[in-house]
Amino acid sequence: MKWAGAAVRERQYLNEQVVGGKVKKPGKRGRKPAKIDLKAKLERSRQSARECRARKKLRYQYLEELVSSRERAICALREELEMYKQWCMAMDQGKIPSEIKALLTGEEQSKSQQNSSRHTKAGKTDANSNSW
Secondary structure (H helix, E strand, O other): OHHHHHHHHHHHHHHOEEEOOEEEOOOOOOOOOOOOOHHHHHHHHHHHHHHHHHHHHHHHHHHHHHHHHHHHHHHHHHHHHHHHHHHHHHHHOOOOOHHHHHHHHHHHHHHHHHHHHHHHHHHHHHHHHHOO
């Protein structure tokens, strides 16, 4: 174990430089920290703070719009739920609401139109296949 410590000290000694009679230990690699202009640093800090506040403001505006749109959706769903409750109460009393009748007749009409269009399309394809 004594030898390992000696090897470390030897490497440290090799890395040291003698400059003007004084032992100078090597610093960190890379750029040396330049003297930073204090005014420029403060201005960059202020600019960064302005940009941060602007981003924060935009974020809060976005979130407020999101909340208001969700609140509107909730109100619409509550109204729809209330309408369905009223329909159920009417049907429990043996009355069929006019809206449900309209929905049912509309579905029947659309089904009959789809069926008739299928028959006409089938007839056209049969006529086309017989033309050969």
